Amino acid sequence: MKTFVRIQCVLTMTLTFVLASLMFVEAQTFTFKPIKGFSDEVNDKLEAFFDSTVPMKTRKVAVFDCDGTLFGQVPYYLADEALYDFAQKNYAGKTDKKSKEKMKIVDQLLHGNNVGVDFVQNRVRFLSGLTAEEIQEIGNNMFQEKYQNKMYPEMKQLLANLKDYDFEIWIVSASPELLYQRFCAEQLGIPEDRILGVKSLVTADGIVTDQLVYPVSQDNGKAEVVNTFIKAKPLFTGGNSRGDMEMMNTSVGLKLIVNPDDQKIEKEMDNKTVKQYWENDPRAITVYSNDVPEGNYKYVTGEWGVKKNATNAKEDKAVIGY
Template sequence: MSSSPTDRCASRVTAFALALFLGMTQYAFAQTDPLPSWNETPVKQALLDFARDATTEEGPGFIPPDERIAVFDMDGTLIPEKPIPLALIPVLDDIQQAVAAKPELAEKPAVAALLKGDEAALHAAGEQGINDLIAVATDGRTTEDIVQNVRSLVDGKTSARFDVPYSRAVYQPMREVIALLEANGFTIWICSGSPLLITRELSQEMFGIPPERVMGSYVGTRLDEQDGKTVLVFDGTIARLNDGEGKPVTINLAIGQRPAFVGGNEGGRGDIAMMRWSMDRDGPSFQLLVNHDDESREFAYSEPDNYSLNAAKEYGFHVVSIRDDWKTIIDRK
C-alpha cells in the first residue's frame, strides 16, 4: 500500500529535523575546545592530535589502554615554583622554630637562604635544598602532627603574585591537559622532587590526583611508640631525593612501565631524564616541557646553560612558551 502525500511530507520533515539535529550536535561537539586556556599554536594542536591518535585503533599513534600512563612533575609544571616552592608554605614557622632551638641549622645553605629571604639562592638550592628544609622542620615529629594542618595552612596563605590561596595557584592550561588525557583513558601520576608528606596531602584537592598516585622525595622515618600507640616519626634525614636520573627509577618502582606522556619544566634540569625514558618506550609518546619566559604574567627564568631547552631541541620534545602558548595562567575565579 502506497503512502499518502501527507505521510511522505511528514517523513521528509522528520528526516530533515533529524539531519539538522545531528548536524548541530556535531557542530557543537566540534566547537567544544578541551584546551580553552591555550592559544592556537602548534603545541596545542600537537596535544590534541596526540590524544586523538592515542585512541584511534589501528592508527599509527594508537596506545593500548593499559599503556596510557601520563606522569607530571609538580613544581614549575603544574604550579608556580617561585617565589617559594609550595612544599615550604606549611612549614615556614616550623623551620624558624627549629633554627631557634638549634642555631647551627642556619649554616645549611637552603636554611640560610630562606631566613635571609634570598629567593635566587633558595631556587638555586633546588630539590636538595627544599628537602633539607623539610627535614629540619619535621625532625622528631610524627607524620600525623605534620600532615593534619597542611591543607588549612596552605589554604590560609595567599600567593601575592596571583592573589589566590596557594591551594588554587594551579596552572589552568595544565589542568586542561590533565582533563584531556583523562578523557582519553590516561591514568595520571605526579613524580615530584618535593617531599611526599606535603604533596600527597594536596594532590587530590589541587589536581584531582589521588595521593596513591603521587611520587616524590621522602624524609627518613622510623616506627616509635608514644603513649602506648605506634607512630611514625621523622628523623631529620632525607631517605630519598627524587630528582633527575632518580625519577625514572621511582616511576619504574611505582608503575612498572615507561609512561607514554611526561610533562616537566625547564629551570632545574630535573625532568629531562624521565622525559628521555618516556621517549625511548616502544610505541608513541609525548614529552611536554614548560618554558618560563613570561616575566609580565608569571616569572622568567632558565638554567644558566639552557640544559633543558637544549635537550628539548635535541630530542624533539614539545616546548610550551608560557608567554606565547597560554591565554590564561591561573584561574582566579
C-alpha cells in the same frame, strides 16, 4: 509463540541499548577538549596524540613534576615557605634542645646547596618527629594560605583530558612527599598514592623519621622513581627545569616543558639552556603558564634571605609547538 516474540523484542531492545550506551561512553570518554591558553598548533598536536592512544590496551601513564609544572613557584617554592614558616612559628628564638636542633637544620637549608641530596635529606630531618598527618596538614595549610591561586589552569585542563583518555596520572616531585600529597590530591584529583616525592620511613606508630627511602626523587632519581614505583614507561611526561630532564626522557611518547629557562647553560643538557635542549627534541612541546607574584603575602623564605624564583609572565612569552 507470543512468548518467543516477546523474548526476541526484549533481547533486541537490550542489545540496542547496550550498543547505544557503548557508543555514548566512547564518544564521551575520547573527545579532546581544547585547552584555553594553549595555541591552536599545540592543541592540534595534543589532540592527535591523544587520539592515537585510544586503541592501546596497555597501561597509559602520564608523569609530571609539581612545582613550576602544575602550579606556580613564584616568588618562592611552597615546600620552602611551608618549612620556614613552621620553623618561625614553632622554633625560632627558643632555647630548648629540640628548637635549637631544628633551627640548626634550617641554617643548613638556607646556606647549603639547594639541589643536592643533602638538601632533601635536611628537609626530611627537619620534618622528622611529626606524624604523617601533621606534615600533610602543614603543606595543605600553606597551600590554602598563600598558594591557592597558583594552580595553572592550562595544566588542570590538560589533566582533565588525560583522565578522559584513561591515563594514569602520577606526580614525581623533589619536595617531601607527605608535604604535597593532601593538597595536590584535593586540587588535581589525583590519588595520594600516585603523588610521589622524597620519602622517609614512617614507624609502626606513625612517626616520620629522618631515614630516606630510596630512590630519592632528585634529578636522575626521578627516573629511578618512575622505574621503581610506577613500573611503566610513560606515554606523556611534563616538567619545567633541569631537574626533570631524566624523568621526562623516560617518555616513549610526548614531553611537555613548561616555562623553560633560556638564560642558564646546563652542562648536563649538552651545554644548552633548558629551552634550547627541548627545542632540539622532536617529541617535546613547549608551553607557558602565568607565574607571577600574587597578593600582599609575607614570605618567611624572603625574610630569611632566599633568592626569589624567576617570574614568568605569560603575556611576555610565545606559545610554541614541536
